[in-house]
Amino acid sequence: MVRIPLSLTARGKAGIARLWRHPESQRGSTARLSERDWHQFDRLALVTRRPATAGPGGEHRSRLRTPAIDFFDHRAYQVGDDPRWIDWNVYGRLGTLQVKVTEAEERLHLFLLLDCSASMDWGEPSKLDRAVEAITALAYVGLRQAAVVRIVCLGQQLRALGPLTGRTQFPEVIRFLASVESAGQVALAEMLSRLPATLPRGAHPTMPLLVLVSDLLVADPRSLGEAFDVLLRAGADLAVIHVLSPQEEAPDPLGEVELVDAETGEILDIGLNFEAIAAYRDRLASWLDEIERVCAQRGLRYARARTDRSIQSLLIEDLRRVQLLR
Known part of the structure; x- marks a missing residue:
């Protein structure tokens, strides 16, 4: 049975609801994923090797320059991120480093x-x-x-x-x-x-x-x-x-x-x-x-x-x- 979070918030994993597989759909013994495991996955990001056009709303960085600076969402700070995009207001409230995702990043x-x-x-x-x-x-x-x-x-x-x-x-x-x-x-x-x-x-x-x-x-x-x-x-x-x-x-x-x-x-x-x-x-x-x-x-x-x-x-x-x- 796999234990998986049902909802995610900027506050991390505190109080996250869990959804269990229905017994009828269980396919045998599988490993449980702990809260710590999901914290580790939070630090991961997908890598694509293809050049792509600039598009709205995502956080996969485009190779094209674009002047858009509209705020879209937050995500956890990762090594190599520009510290100028850290939202210090969020840090003051939650104690975690979050960077702003803008329209200048591709989806x-x-x-x-x-x-x-x-x-x-x-x-x-x-x-x-x-x-x-x-x-x-x-x-x-x-x-x-x-x-x-x-x-x-x-x-x-x-x-x-x-x-x-x-x-x-x-x-x-x-x-x-x-x-x-x-x-x-x-x-x-x-x-x-x-x-x-x-x-x-x-x-x-x-x-x-x-x-x-x-x-x-x-x-x-x-x-x-x-x-x-x-x-x-x-x-x-x-x-x-x-x-x-x-x-x-x-x-x-x-x-x-x-x-x-x-x-x-x-x-x-x-x-x-x-x-x-x-x-x-x-x-x-x-x-x-x-x-x-x-x-x-x-x-x-x-x-x-x-x-x-x-x-x-x-x-x-x-x-x-x-x-x-x-």
């Missing part, structure tokens, strides 16, 4: 893409559970950053939430993700190729940041590369979080076993011995190398996330290391 469009294929609902902890936690935390960071946030579930059909803006919209994220279920066999590359039609349009569209959270289980990684190319040509800044279960890296059973395809239901009877497991690990390593190479060739930020590592480690360590967060 980031954030698309969080969740793979809901049946293969994700496997492992201990479940890959889908960990992916939902990652999407929740990134949505939290995005809404705090005054981004325009959308969540897209990649199932047999696209299912989406958003656009959402502002910290008060976070409960909508929780309600939407609490109902997520695995959706059988999903043509991941095909679903990704359909996304450009949903990206922002206009005379001066901002470059959207797309974050894909998936186990990337496709027969041929090159099909993923082709889908990534479609998104890049549409002007997206794409990052990939590759979710991997420890049971996939180190399968336990030996002897005669039935392997069941999570998406098609196909059953394969096989005898597993140490030689077979060694061959499997070699093929897994080659496949992971190929996935990483597909991403590296396109300059994508790529992070591998084992489900036995905490969501805190993913955000604070892994996603900072690949410069998706700062």
Whole structure:
């Protein structure tokens, strides 16, 4: 069960209401996120590597100069912020450093893409559970950053939430993700190729940041590369979080076993011995190398996330290391 704040205020986390997942939507044991964890996430900010036009209302800094100085919101002070934008009146009342967000900063469009294929609902902890936690935390960071946030579930059909803006919209994220279920066999590359039609349009569209959270289980990684190319040509800044279960890296059973395809239901009877497991690990390593190479060739930020590592480690360590967060 994940404990998540229902409302956010400039006063921090004191007295924040909590929303628990409904028991019917619980997907097994998941880590609780404490008040301290959310305080840590408050200090994070999304990083986009694409130049973008100046737009109203966000706090992702535009590369273009603009004379607008209209006040929009507050956010927590971060190292590197111009101290001239600190609101000392807020500091006097609350004792925390807050900087003013103005219209001179651009609004980031954030698309969080969740793979809901049946293969994700496997492992201990479940890959889908960990992916939902990652999407929740990134949505939290995005809404705090005054981004325009959308969540897209990649199932047999696209299912989406958003656009959402502002910290008060976070409960909508929780309600939407609490109902997520695995959706059988999903043509991941095909679903990704359909996304450009949903990206922002206009005379001066901002470059959207797309974050894909998936186990990337496709027969041929090159099909993923082709889908990534479609998104890049549409002007997206794409990052990939590759979710991997420890049971996939180190399968336990030996002897005669039935392997069941999570998406098609196909059953394969096989005898597993140490030689077979060694061959499997070699093929897994080659496949992971190929996935990483597909991403590296396109300059994508790529992070591998084992489900036995905490969501805190993913955000604070892994996603900072690949410069998706700062």
